[in-house]
Amino acid sequence: MALRVNKAVQRLAPYVTPAQDPWRSVHRRDICKLDWNEGKGVSxxxxxxxxxxxxxxxxxxxxxxxxxxxxxxxxxxxxxxxxxxxxxxxxxxxxxxxxxxxxxxxxxxxxxxxxxxxxxxxxxxxxxxxxxxxxxxxxxxxxxxxxxxxxxxxxxxxxxxxxxxxxxxxxxxxxxxxxxxxxxxxxxxxxxxxxxxxxxxxxxxxxxxxxxxxxxxxxxxxxxxxxxxxxxxxxxxxxxxxxxxxxxxxxxxxxxxxxxxxxxxxSYDEVRNWVANVAAARDYLTLELTRRGANVFPSAANFLLVEMKGAKEVTAGLKRYGVYVRDRSQMIPDCLRISITDLADGRRLIEALDRYRSDSSLSA
CATH class of the missing domain: 3.40.640.10 (Type I PLP-dependent aspartate aminotransferase-like (Major domain))
Structure with a gap:
């Protein structure tokens, strides 16, 4: 017989985590992980x-x-x-x-x-x-x-x-x-x-x-x-x-x-230095994504909320190029969230987005 479950838990809708694919990959070190707003490495x-x-x-x-x-x-x-x-x-x-x-x-x-x-x-x-x-x-x-x-x-x-x-x-x-x-x-x-x-x-x-x-x-x-x-x-x-x-x-x-x-x-000065790098990468991504027709909402954190057509499909498509972002379209229509780490990861994201769009247009 099944155990009795707390009534509050019975009614509960669980928190939904991002896909855990990176942990299953044998190429983990090659993944550009921009889906959960983690910091970039350790000293x-x-x-x-x-x-x-x-x-x-x-x-x-x-x-x-x-x-x-x-x-x-x-x-x-x-x-x-x-x-x-x-x-x-x-x-x-x-x-x-x-x-x-x-x-x-x-x-x-x-x-x-x-x-x-x-x-x-x-x-x-x-x-x-x-x-x-x-x-x-x-x-x-x-x-x-x-x-x-x-x-x-x-x-x-x-x-x-x-x-x-x-x-x-x-x-x-x-x-x-x-x-x-x-x-x-x-x-x-x-x-x-x-x-x-x-x-x-x-x-x-x-x-x-x-x-x-x-x-x-x-x-x-x-x-x-x-x-x-x-x-x-x-x-x-x-x-x-x-x-x-x-x-x-x-x-x-x-x-x-x-x-x-x-x-x-x-050693908080090291944290401040990384925060400054995040700000520079955030400005870069805001500019490049806006140039590509996305609506980028202002952010004071190490991520950007981005509105673009087909956000769910874009999120899935970027994985083919080793880039992981967070689909937020169920919460906010046509939106995804991109973690910001540094300029190198920002450039890789833009390159992957361009490749995804190019490959999608060729296969259409």
């Missing part, structure tokens, strides 16, 4: 430290530091908050999921501006929340007046904001978020800053000391390039952190992730 210093840690047979069999004390200290200094305001997780997704399990329950109404990162919707619905999608129309801007109206109209108990927004790329101004937190002190504001290193002026992480209804998540998967090691953190008022701690499993953050996280924050 030689990071690789050397990883090798040293793996070869350390004296402590390799130990559980990691469950409190991640050294990493927490470095993160707190980097963000500009006390250590008691920081809690580390094996990826920011786990931090977001834990926030839902800690601060939300059945019957709560969670407002999510859409299009948006869909995993948070899954986490909220899994604990029985009613998710209220609030449509952000083109050209995709965060209008604070409309948000105020939506919070009041739907009597929202929480709102999720990805900043910059994924998949659209627009950034939400820090003053707007802080004003909303002040105006609706009974509403939990969950701000996902996965891409904030590309526009740090919009971060509200340092404001958690003044707004105890503000929860900010960060990741090492994007600008830091550690997506495969799963490391992230949450910044919030000390009382919120203590409650999150009740559900956190500290053993889940490997020693390798903790040590590399410290190294990367300590």
């Amino acid at each position: 030689a210093r990071v690789r050397r430290l990883a090798q040293q840690l793996i070869q350390d047979d004296a402590t390799f069999n130990w559980y990691p530091d469950c409190e991640a004390i050294d990493l927490t200290r470095v993160i707190a200094r980097h963000v500009g908050v006390p250590e008691s305001y920081v809690l580390t997780f094996p990826g920011s997704d786990v931090g977001l999921e834990t926030a839902c399990r800690t601060f939300m329950e059945a019957g709560d109404r969670v407002l999510i501006p859409v299009p948006n990162y869909d995993n948070f919707r899954v986490y909220a619905q899994s604990v029985g929340c009613e998710v209220v999608p609030w449509q952000v129309g083109r050209p995709f801007r965060f209008d604070i007046g409309s948000v105020r109206e939506a919070v009041r109209q739907h009597r929202a108990t929480a709102i999720y904001i990805s900043n910059p927004n994924n998949p659209c790329g627009y950034a939400v101004g820090r003053p707007d978020i802080i004003d909303l937190c002040a105006e609706f002190p009974e509403v939990a504001f969950v701000v996902d800053e996965a891409y904030i290193d590309f526009c740090p002026e919009h971060s509200c992480a340092a404001d958690v000391a003044r707004r105890d209804n503000l929860i900010v998540s960060r990741t090492f998967s994007k600008a830091f390039g550690l997506a495969g090691l799963r490391l992230g953190f949450v910044v919030s008022a000390a009382g919120n952190i203590r409650n999150l701690q009740k559900l956190r499993n500290g053993k889940n953050i490997s020693r390798l992730a903790q040590e590399l996280g410290q190294l990367l924050i300590g």
Whole structure:
């Protein structure tokens, strides 16, 4: 007999991940992977430290530091908050999921501006929340007046904001978020800053000391390039952190992730250099795609939302040339999303797009 399934899970539509074809390919190193917004490689210093840690047979069999004390200290200094305001997780997704399990329950109404990162919707619905999608129309801007109206109209108990927004790329101004937190002190504001290193002026992480209804998540998967090691953190008022701690499993953050996280924050100038390279590649791709008739939406992150005819077919066609992008046409008609890494990958994408169009016209 089948096991009884939680009613909220029975009703749940799962988050849909991109195709995992690159992991199945024997030519993995030749793939231009622009579908999941990962950072571009790691430095030689990071690789050397990883090798040293793996070869350390004296402590390799130990559980990691469950409190991640050294990493927490470095993160707190980097963000500009006390250590008691920081809690580390094996990826920011786990931090977001834990926030839902800690601060939300059945019957709560969670407002999510859409299009948006869909995993948070899954986490909220899994604990029985009613998710209220609030449509952000083109050209995709965060209008604070409309948000105020939506919070009041739907009597929202929480709102999720990805900043910059994924998949659209627009950034939400820090003053707007802080004003909303002040105006609706009974509403939990969950701000996902996965891409904030590309526009740090919009971060509200340092404001958690003044707004105890503000929860900010960060990741090492994007600008830091550690997506495969799963490391992230949450910044919030000390009382919120203590409650999150009740559900956190500290053993889940490997020693390798903790040590590399410290190294990367300590060498943040390297991250800034890569962010500058991303900005240059973003400008190049915006120009070249526009020249080819695409509508490119402005972005503050390491990706572009691109509107072009036959986006789904283009996504599939580019794979033939070893280039992977993300089809977003089910969420936004005729749109795909392109991760930005550097100029070399940008040029390879344009070359593949031109070849795809040329080959398609010949076979028509």
